[in-house]
Amino acid sequence: MRLIRYAIRPKCNLPYLNKANRERCRCGRHTLTQCHCRLAGMQSELRSLRELRDSALAEAERLRVELKDLRRAFEELLHKNQEEQSTLDKRCNDLWGQLKVKTVELDHARVVSEEAQNLSKQHRLENEMLKKKVHVLNEGMHFLRFISRMSNAVKTNQPISKCLERG
Secondary structure, three states: OOOOOOOOOOOOOOOOEOOOOOOEEOOOOOEHHHHHHHHHHHHHHHHHHHHHHHHHHHHHHHHHHHHHHHHHHHHHHHHHHHHHHHHHHHHHHHHHHHHHHHHHHHHHHHHHHHHHHHHHHHHHHHHHHHHHHHHHHHHHHHHHHHHHHHHHHHHHOOOHHHHHHHO
16 A cells, blocks of 8 residues: 655745745744744644554554454355355265165055055955855765765664764
């Protein structure tokens, strides 16, 4: 930053005194003493303005350093956030893939379960039919035994009442 230094000059051009009146300055409005007082006031004001400028420059430099630190911290946080987002995206993709696999497995298990239930119903129906067949065959077998006994009783001339008692 280029600093431009301005000197505050009194309006009356102090170094040049009127030749006719050495007690008055060139502007003719002020006495030489008044110009010295005004010059001292202006110099004091100039010193305070320079001090203000210097403190403003120091504050500006401090703020530049602080801004630089804040930008560095921001960049670090941004980089960390990007890494976290990348990690989160990878984890999300992994979980999404696992979810798809589990969904397929669940669908497969549901299909297998439905098939097992259908087979169970089918086997239950077959079992009921077979029980009825067994019952019918048992009745038929009992009937055939009875007829066989009756036939044996007739052949051997035994009384039929004896066949009915066993039967």
